Amino acid sequence: MSYKGRFRVWRGDAAGGALADYTVEVNDGEVVLDVLHRLQATQAPDLAVRWNCKAGKCGSCSAEINGRPRLLCMTRMSVFAPTDVVTVTPMRTFPVLRDLVTDVSFNYAKAREVPSFTPPADLAPGEYRMAQVDVERSQEFRKCIECFLCQDTCHVVRDHDENKEAFAGPRFLMRIAELEMHPLDVADRVPAAQDEHGLGRCNITKCCTEVCPEGIKITDNALIPMKERVADRRYDPLVWLGRTISRRRD
């Protein structure tokens, strides 16, 4: 089955732009990225779209389809009626470079601020022993394909550029959780999660979980447990007492 689909695609660059209307062929079984590729090959050869694997594994083709953060390669055309107008716009949280391509360097800067895996000093390579049940918690977070849709949708930064400095975003707060739950990691990132990476700004509305194409339960399994660890540390009366005493000694 084939029909003429109606598309509105944002064209422009950092200086500005607008939605452009296109009518383009749509075939059975196609995804939005297929249609954009046909647009490139037939009507708009310089339409900028970032993509790689077209199999939902690399997380490159993030954009917003009818206002929803989605992967272009995992959004099937069959979810729309042939009469629907499909509107494709770049991710709103990041600066536009051109057309559907945004500058996602924010994420790479945040990645560098999270202290890396710190292995135990007494274990040689090959001596690591971990139970499957213990690695599974971090493994869930390591499914992340870094599409940055969670970062795009998070209201802490979506329309608040001023918060970006102090907020790592769900993806990198989850990275902290992943390392904290790694059975053999010996570093402590709990105080920094709150003080430097802005965990407290998250008010668990679960928007990030909703848009995750990997179905990772970011809020329930990463962010809330991290908040609990922070709370345990800050408000545990014994810890509080110990800290107060040691501070007095200083």
Next chain:
Amino acid sequence: MTEIERHDYDVLVIGAGGAGLRAAIEARERGLRTAIVCKSLFGKAHTVMAEGGCAAAMGNVNEHDSWQVHFRDTMRGGKFLNNWRMAELHAKEAPDRVWELETYGALFDRTADGRISQRHFGGHTYPRLAHVGDRTGLELLRTMQQRIVALQQADHAATGDYEARLRVFAECTVTELLTDPAGAGGHAPIAGAFGYWRESGRHVLFSAPAVVLATGGIGKSFQVTSNSWEYTGDGHALALRAGASLVDMEFVQFHPTGMVWPPSVKGILVTEGVRGDGGVLRNSDGDRFMFGYVPDVFKGQYAQTEDEADRWYDDQENNRRTPDLLPRDEVARAINTEVKEGRGSPHGGVYLDIASRMPAEEIKRRLPSMYHQFKELADVDITAEPMEVGPTCHYVMGGIEVDPDTGQSRVPGLFAAGECAGGMHGSNRLGGNSLSDLLVFGRRAGLGAADYVTGLERRPAIREADVETAAAMTLAPFEAHPAAAGENPYTLHADLQRVMNDLVGIIRTEAEMVAALDRLAELRARVHDVVVEGHRQYNPGWHLALDLRNMLMVSEAVASSALLRTESRGGHTREDHPGLDPQWRHRVLVTHCVDASEAGAGAVVPRTAVEAAERVPMRADLLALFDLPELEKYYTAPELAGHPGRGSRQGGTP
């Protein structure tokens, strides 16, 4: 001419997949200033699509495994064409490379006693693949990406600059390597590389005495492929134009199980892990047809009944493995035959059935990405119904000819690792051996580059004339052409894919290769007239126009090599020469650029030529790891004169 952005590094790594990242880690850890240049964002490379696992004889699941067994399996899988030294280093070093990843933070699936779990895969005698569900490549790439961040954090702590000694140039494409003809005698050594930023379209020049190519494969020249857009044979073509040689380019692996429906996802990979974990292939009659396709060279090594095959999953000591797990070339040909003879599925594939073999929850746990992929893209629930699968272009065994120990090509200072390097896998790669390949030889290439730079007396210099030539080449597609002659890069690409798919696919004939070379000549002529619209800022039409140069060079290398090799072996099947020919086993087809001295100058797509050469005979102690009767299936009698088995048969003692 406007001033070009310039950078100086000790080692320049081109490609940020597993091999490139591992090479960069090694070069940086040896104290060299290192840059990584990649076409995509950091962390998106094709390595993320590797699913099943990373082969390493750790012996965690079956203690009988050893490097010798892995070496033997690899050589058998490649039908004894492999560079045996590479296969030896690979089998010996893979376990250390996997364990090293754990110290970077990797989290592999575990055995009951807490060690790294290992799964079955085609052609591997024992369960050998370290894995994370069916997303092992993502785990490897992310782990090394995070290791690079860790190294940058260390540099930041020491110098205040994250990029002091290790920098990633993302979305940046290298279009030409630059050599120094005034360099030491022999071949002109590497002096640097020229490229452009995809985002701005601006040119960029890297001065570096060592370049490591880690650019992956060539699959985007084929219509049905599991490869991403990046796989345009850049490293292969860059190396040719710089004066290096390619080997084994006739060997292209068609993975037996790609998706066949819907059309837009045709070719997307279905991991071999489905079969490793118990999935079986069936034709439209419901028969497990692979039992009828065990070739003579593997007779006796595979189960002959379904009962035995099913018992093997739990008891490998007393049963032989299922023929569903024959090496990939055998399975791909079998599927091709089933479909051709009318026993295919509705969309031109065969059935891969895991639903009837294990509970739904077990399938979702072991193969989460496959479950997700079929559910999302094909509306198929693999826990309830079989998948439809067929062959897809997956991997090129051929690549840049390198020294096995250092990864250096014929060009001093030019190194290669991973898929773009040739030799390791012979005529057919075993599943799981690519992730281990890129770890072992990525590290070795980084080490080789570091040693080379440390030992250099004089830093090779870039010629400004070469820079100007390279710059002009990239801008040619913007020049005005007579409107009638202007070629659309997308159309040219589609035409190239059709030629390679129809004529240079799984089954080949002399007439088809000749026709393919004619068609490629037409395309070479047409690429001169490519015109792109718009400007240089993030312009995918322009990017594709430049990639076409590389695709056309590499495609000619594949078709020319395939024409010359008049036998069938591994990833090269000639309908007109259906058998293995021992006289071809010891010969290697070497591709070079016809006018390497004028690399990059003149022709948009320089011509390539292919010549046969002799392979280096296998070291005696490695040859002795195989029984004589097995070797006799592949080798000529004179080549085996020194085998210890031969001596004892003649009554002597070795």
